[in-house]
Amino acid sequence: MDSKRAMVLRMEGTNNEEEAFLSLKRSGFDPDYVHINELVKRQKFIDDYNLIFIPGGFSAGDYIRAGAIFAARLRPFLNDIRSFIDSGRFIIGVCNGFQVLTELGLFFDGERKIALTVNESNRFECRYTYIKLSTKKVFYDLGNEPMQVPVAHLEGRVFGDENTIKKLIENDQILFKYVDNNGKYAGYPWNPNGSIMNIAGITNDAGNVIGMMPHPERVYYQFQMSGIERKLKNGTGERFFNLLYKYTK
Amino acid sequence: MDIINCSDNDLDSIGNSLSLSHDEMLLIRNYFIKLNRNPTDIELQAIAQTWSEHSCYKSSKFYLKKYLSNLRNERTILAMEDDAGVVKFDDEHVYVIKMESHNHPSAVEPYGGAATGVGGIIRDILCMGAQPIALIDSLYLGDPENKSGFLSERFIINGVIAGIRDYGNRLGIPNVSGSLYFHRNYNTSPLVNAGCIGIAKKDKIVRSRVQKAGDILILYGGRTGRDGIHGVNFASKILDLNNNENRNAVQLGNPIVEEPLIHATLELNDMNLITGMKDLGGGGLSSAVTEMLSAANLGGTINLDYVLLKDENMLPWEIWISESQERMLISCDEKNLTKIKEVFDKWNIEFSVIGRAEHKKNLEIYYKNEKIFDITLEFLTTTPVYQRPYKKPKKNCDSEPFNDNDIAKSIISVISSLNVCSRAPLVRQYDHTVRGATIVRPLTGLPNMETHSDASIIKPLEDSFAGIAVTSGSKPLLCSIDPYCGTMESLIEAYKNIIVTGSEPDAIVDSLNFGNPENEETMYSFVETLKAIRDFTERFNMQLVSGNVSFYNKNVNDIMPTPNIMMTGIIDDIRNAITTEFKNENSLIYLIGSINGSLAGTVYSDIKNIKCYKYKKSNLNELFDVYEIIKNNRERILSAHDVSDGGLISTLIEMSIGNNIGFNVNLNEIKMGLENKLFSEHGTAIVIEVPAEFEDIFNKKGIKLGYTCKNINVNDGNRNIFSSSIDDISNIWNSGLSKYL
Structure with missing residues (x-):
């Protein structure tokens, strides 16, 4: 059993699953679409996978807090998810997936301490920006260069009280920060949502629960990038998913 | 309702309530006299739906057939037949395209109207068995400063955009491409043209018809409710905005019902469980069942008791014509029902078997053990056809001479104008x-500093580098001066948008938005439009694969003729x-092809209020030359942009914004008046950037305008016309829309 199985978890309104599936596959994973109903009916099991990827979208329409309903439907499986995390395997949520993980409180041992709230611009923001690695817990091979990534969300502004943010910094839980094309911290539109400290993604203390708003799965290849980055050897996604594969046990 | 014995006056008032004419009511009366009974409510409603302008194209069918029949080529698989056009993509795949207007609903309820326009066009693609991969929308909206309508223009504009966005x-x-156009002529009467592209394996295409007698009909997805009653009827006449019933005619959209619908439908199709499929749009079940059966020359029996309802108190005729959203109808072999149920269960989708196709002439409908509908499909689908008269309008007022003594200021006005400025506040x-x-x-x-693309390109398949380019738009101002030439220029622009990306123009889809077809001058512009589409399609050996016609778009006057052209292209890599x-920097800038020179129907003449109607036809042979030049030199061209809205100056400025590289050009070699070369939007011209080493090659192909550099500088002979930093002009260009969106 050499293959690394990746679960691409979905429910109605999940809609970024295809590019997630393909990106995982391109980097060597053996991906599998799993509908939440298949977990409920016990046709598929969390423990059978080496990695869980919760893609973006508008699960259940996000008519109430984004990700809240998906999280509620996952809650019966919380024990399975906890043992999955405790075993050191990666669970990664992008965009709506990040919102789901936040709702489940998986970044703070079950406590829902941060929120992903409505963008400061008060509108859906679909644009390209740049991120830079911040933590030393994971993805250290990415280096310190700014990487081009697309964002597309209405609720992506990381928000938490002073203590929570302090703890995030102390624990080195900030995964990515938004920067401009020169790698400098800058305001809107480079930080597209007004996140505190330009936070684009975070991890749990152990570094294996990963949540981020930007979409590396949309820019796997350089020809999916914008501007001069189209001439690079590979896209941000390829670097990201190859590392994810490397780190996955 | 007694229509057999009632007076002609009563007959007309019944007809009026159903948007049917006196002659049409007489046909119905005669049919039922032969049956020796009166129609039931549901029969009358079904006829009114099937015979509505929206459903049967009675005003346009004659001319559509005359001018737009058989515009196919070797890549065409299905054209003008089913719910969408089907075109070859590669040896194993096809792509499916369609564009449709959702104008009337958007005028009454902008958010819901636009949202359901998107939902509907996606289902049109889906019901062919294709995975939807791209949305396109062209919007024609009123003057955002207008507040005198039933709804304020700002409310309509933001509602329409939010509806499309949220769905x-x-x-x-x-949502990859489209156009956004503002003009006071669209006050209270917005046009919302939504398009969609899908991709499918070629053997997975599903026809919009039942395959064989005995097949069962399954209705699935959203439940049927009272939303969207009489949608087709109200779209088939001039809107009375004070009529509250209109709001009920607008459907309610729920994208989260549609999203799993797409997955489940494609899964069923992959398993070969579907024999025929249609989405439920205008006319609801009435339209979908009737068309699916009659296209197969079959009859059938439907039992309305099995239709899942939002409201149990609905009357049978309401169930039959409701246009509730997110519903699909498939025919399939009964023996596969268990497998089909499993797929629906996985996706939490409700469904019911509502009837069966049979070898007979009639459609019969039962409700609560009573037969409430029994007429032949032949009568129902032999819809009226009108050869509406048309006449050429009296000549436009004469052009008047003008004098522009501040060209630099005019350039700023054009760049910041609503129809030229950055679309980013919308696109993002x-x-x-x-x-x-x-x-x-x-x-x-560069991210966050981008400029406009001409056509967008989608890569539909994981294992192929081939792509589909797509663009969409129209030139309504020129169409209102000369509908033939305006349509032709719209087609030329679309063609240029495709070729400047390095793609091969492939297929055309038209969405024809016009005023009242009973107005002879409007009908003239309609017929001229069709002639132009035919002439262009034939000249370039392209294909016209799908389209729609929307009449009765009117506020005080008929709207400008607005033939929206969606065009696709194929790029091999x-x-x-x-x-x-x-x-x-330091590349050379060339003008390839020629600027028409006419200022008729341009942004410039519109905002400067210049009376300018003179127009000379562009040379289509030259357009073909431009195509060849790009095709043969693709790897030598660094960037390319067509000359269109806002003229050559706007083209150059847009090219400089996206990467902060300016230009120094001299327009001396373009032989026409300065205003004409700067602002004419018509013709075959494109601008390209090439490395200096290819100077000799391109000197033979076009006019060398200058070179790229740090700032912007425009000269005409010895005269400096315009200078600016990129930052300054970019700020002006970027700020045009943000005030309103």
């Missing part, structure tokens, strides 16, 4: 990168796509 984003289909609200297959986005260049932003 498309929730479904995860990228639409998710245009979801699915990760948008290779050339509607915005291109998306890695070679050309984008619009300048790539390097």
Whole structure:
């Protein structure tokens, strides 16, 4: 059993699953679409996978807090998810997936301490920006260069009280920060949502629960990038998913 | 209702309530006299729905057949037949395209109208068995300062955009291309043209018809409710905005019902369980069942008791014509029902078997053990056809001489005008990168400093570098001066948009928006439009594969003739796509093809209020030359952009914005008046950037305008016309829309 199985978890309104599936596959994973109903009916099991990827979208329409309903439907499986995390395997949520993980409180041992709230611009923001690695817990091979990534969300502004943010910094839980094309911290539109400290993604203390708003799965290849980055050897996604594969046990 | 014995006056008032004419009511009366009974409510409603302008194209069918029949080529698989056009993509795949207007609903309820327009067009693609991969929308909206309408223009504009955004984003289909056009002529009467592209294996295409007698009909997805009653009827007449019933005619959209619907439908299709399929749009069940059966020359029996309802108190005729959203109808072999149920269960989708196709002439409908409908499909589908008279309008007022003594100021006005300025405030609200297959986005260049693309490019397949380019738009101002030439220029612009990306023009879809067809001058512009589409399609050996006609778009006057042209192209390798932003300093800038020179129907003459109606036809042979030049030199071209809205000066400025590279040009070699060369939007011209080493090659192909550099500088002979930093002009260009969106 050499293959690394990746679960691409979905429910109605999940809609970024295809590019997630393909990106995982391109980097060597053996991906599998799993509908939440298949977990409920016990046709598929969390423990059978080496990695869980919760893609973006508008699960259940996000008519109430984004990700809240998906999280509620996952809650019966919380024990399975906890043992999955405790075993050191990666669970990664992008965009709506990040919102789901936040709702489940998986970044703070079950406590829902941060929120992903409505963008400061008060509108859906679909644009390209740049991120830079911040933590030393994971993805250290990415280096310190700014990487081009697309964002597309209405609720992506990381928000938490002073203590929570302090703890995030102390624990080195900030995964990515938004920067401009020169790698400098800058305001809107480079930080597209007004996140505190330009936070684009975070991890749990152990570094294996990963949540981020930007979409590396949309820019796997350089020809999916914008501007001069189209001439690079590979896209941000390829670097990201190859590392994810490397780190996955 | 007694229509057999009632007076002619009563007959007409019944007809009026159903948007049917006196002659049409007489046909119905005669049919039922032969049956020796009166129609039931549901029969009368079904006839009114089937015979509505929206459903049967009675005013346009004659001319559509005359001019637009058989515009196919060797790549055409289905044209003008089913719910969408089908075109060859590669040896194993086809792509499916369609564009449709949703104008009347958007005028009454902008958010819901536009949202359901998106939902409907996606189902049109889906029901062919294709995975939707891209949305396109062209919007024609009123003057945002207008507050005198039933709804304020600002409310309509923001409602329409929000409706498209919220529906498309929730479904995860990228909104990649389109156009946005403002003019007071569209006050209170917005045009919302929504298009969609899908991809499918060629053997997975599903026809919009039942395959064989005995097949069962399954209705699935959203439940049937009272929303969208009489939608087709109200779209078939001039809107009375004070009529409250209109609001009930607008459907309610729920994208989160549609999203799993797409997955489940494609899964069923992959398993070969579907024999025929149609989405439920205008006319609801009435339209879908009737068309699916009659296209197969079959009759059938339907039992309305099995239709799942939002409201149990609905009357049978309401059930039959309700246009509730997110519903699909499939025919399938009864023996597969268990497998079908499993798929629906996985996706939590409700469904019911509502009837069966049979070898007979009639459609019969039962409700609560009573037969309430029994007429032949032949009568129902032999819809009226009108050869509406038309006449050429009296000549436009004469052109008047004008004098522009501040060209630099005019350039700023054009660049900041609503129809030229940056579309970013709109485009960034639409998710245009979801699915990760948008290779050339509607915005291109350095992130957060992008400029406009001409056509967007989608890469539909994981294992192929081939792509589909798509563009959409129209030139209504020129169409209102000369409908033939305006349509032709719209087609030329679409063609240029495709070729400047390095793609091969492939297929055309028309969405024809016009005023009242009973107005002879409007009908003239309609017929002239069709002639232009035919002439262009034949001249370039292209294909016209689908389209729609929307009449009765009117406020005080009929709207400008607005033939919206959606065009696709194929690029063999998306890695070679050309984008619009300048790539390097010290490259050479060439004008290829020629600027028409006419200022008729341009942004410039509109905002300067210049009376200018003179127009000379552009040379189509020259357009073909431009195509050949790009095709043969694709790897030598660094960037390319067509000359269109706002003229040559806007083209150059847009090319400089996306990558912060300016230009120094001299327009001396373009032989026409300065205003004409700067602002004429018509003709075959494009601007390209090439490395200096290819000077000899391109000197033979076009006019060398100058070179790329740090700032912007425009000369005409010895005279300096305009200078600016890129930052300054970019700020002006970027700020035009943000005031309103």
